[in-house]
Amino acid sequence: MVQNQMTDASYPQVRIVSHRLLKPDTVESLLVRLVAIQGIRRIIMNGPSIPATVPYGPARGTENPHTDRRSITVGDEEIELRVQVGTFLLEVEKEDIIPLIERACEEVFVNFPYQVQQGRFMRSSPTQVDHAKYGPGADSRILGITDPSAKTGPTIIQGYK
Amino acid sequence: MAYTPQYGPGSSVVAENRRKQMNPSISLQKMRDVTDEDIVLILGHRAPGQAYPTAHPPLAEQGEPDCPIRKIVTPTPGAAAGDRVRYIQFADSMFNAPCQPYQRTYTEAYRFRGIDPGTLSGRQIVECRERDLEKYSQELINTNLFDPALTGIRGATVHGHSLRLAEDGMMFDMLQRCKLEGGVVNYVKNQIGEPLDKKVNVGKPQDAAWLKANTTMFHSLVGTSYRSDEEYVEYIKRIHSLRTKYGFMPVE
Numbered sequence: 471m472v473q474n475q476m477t478d479a480s481y482p483q484v485r486i487v488s489h490r491l492l493k494p495d496t497v498e499s500l501l502v503r504l505v506a507i508q509g510i511r512r513i514i515m516n517g518p519s520i521p522a523t524v525p526y527g528p529a530r531g532t533e534n535p536h537t538d539r540r541s542i543t544v545g546d547e548e549i550e551l552r553v554q555v556g557t558f559l560l561e562v563e564k565e566d567i568i569p570l571i572e573r574a575c576e577e578v579f580v581n582f583p584y585q586v587q588q589g590r591f592m593r594s595s596p597t598q599v600d601h602a603k604y605g606p607g608a609d610s611r612i613l614g615i616t617d618p619s620a621k622t623g624p625t626i627i628q629g630y631k
Numbered sequence: 632m633a634y635t636p637q638y639g640p641g642s643s644v645v646a647e648n649r650r651k652q653m654n655p656s657i658s659l660q661k662m663r664d665v666t667d668e669d670i671v672l673i674l675g676h677r678a679p680g681q682a683y684p685t686a687h688p689p690l691a692e693q694g695e696p697d698c699p700i701r702k703i704v705t706p707t708p709g710a711a712a713g714d715r716v717r718y719i720q721f722a723d724s725m726f727n728a729p730c731q732p733y734q735r736t737y738t739e740a741y742r743f744r745g746i747d748p749g750t751l752s753g754r755q756i757v758e759c760r761e762r763d764l765e766k767y768s769q770e771l772i773n774t775n776l777f778d779p780a781l782t783g784i785r786g787a788t789v790h791g792h793s794l795r796l797a798e799d800g801m802m803f804d805m806l807q808r809c810k811l812e813g814g815v816v817n818y819v820k821n822q823i824g825e826p827l828d829k830k831v832n833v834g835k836p837q838d839a840a841w842l843k844a845n846t847t848m849f850h851s852l853v854g855t856s857y858r859s860d861e862e863y864v865e866y867i868k869r870i871h872s873l874r875t876k877y878g879f880m881p882v883e
Contacts, residue, residue, distance in 0.1 A: 490795055
């Protein structure tokens with residue numbers, strides 16, 4: 471099946487978990503190192519949401535100024551952070567670049583511990599919602615890396631290919 | 632027969648801290664000096680200096696019915712004046728915050744009058760008459776029940792108590808009501824997330840050693856583990872056993 475191509479391609483996946491939720495500067499400094507590594511296909515950043523407006527309570531709908539909700543620059547792209555990043559999921563082309571990722575983490579996470587784990591962390595087949603939103607012929611690289619209800623898509627950072 | 636409350640079981644430092652907080656004959660340790668006006672700003676229920684809006688006329692003017700209970704129970708100042716019922720709500724980080732929801736409710740019930748606490752897993756709210764609330768809030772914020780980094784005063788959008796701390800040691804708050812600036816924590820929004828005209832300084836966060844020694848939470852990784860307190864484990868086993876047997880054969 472076309473939709474399941476992603477499952478068949480068994481690219482190694484890595485999860486970076488820091489023991490602290492990260493400030494945008496730290497995220498930027500790690501991403502800058504990661505994009506310099508050849509062979510990373512996709513990166514997902516996870517963490518608790520920082521909404522643009524107050525979501526609940528009597529102040530609902532009012533603006534929510536937050537110093538950790540801001541843009542960072544990675545490669546030539548601006549990325550608007552909407553979460554306080556705590557986890558990175560990466561899909562790489564070959565296992566031999568994982569030590570490079572570990573080295574980048576070592577350089578950035580100096581004040582607190584972190585873990586780099588290998589396993590299957592990304593969704594491997596489209597859900598019903600993906601199917602409704604992207605259709606049957608969706609680009610398999612997009613599946614599972616953005617929230618289907620989000621209005622914005624993924625950021626594409628020009629790589630080496 | 633004279634009854635001496637035990638407040639709680641346990642031989643660990645956590646158990647001792649719990650008893651100390653609950654026992655009204657032990658005064659809470661004063662740690663900081665947040666002023667009345669600053670408390671009013673954080674609460675966000677009225678403007679500082681504004682008269683207390685009322686829900687009913689003062690009891691003295693109202694003409695109370697002839698009721699034996701009303702003769703026994705003295706009304707709190709807020710109830711006597713007919714204040715509105717207002718609230719303060721706290722979220723306590725699981726990383727050794729000095730207090731936690733159940734503990735807060737027990738502590739408040741032992742120490743305060745005329746309150747209606749609501750206990751949830753990640754937050755605890757206490758409702759009472761407005762002027763009583765301000766007085767109790769002073770005690771909840773200025774004493775060892777509060778830590779600027781690990782205790783959040785959050786009326787809504789409380790998410791964060793069970794998350795990893797941020798790099799600077801602050802508990803996650805999606806509304807960033809308080810910020811760590813130059814080593815001290817300043818509230819920049821009131822408890823529901825509306826920006827304040829001036830910052831409210833609530834002092835320096837406590838260090839890890841103080842938190843570990845003063846927390847009322849068990850935590851096997853960053854604090855005292857529950858299993859290390861044999862008396863507590865025995866107590867919980869007994870409660871569990873009695874609950875399970877009750878109705879079938881409620882004997883020990």
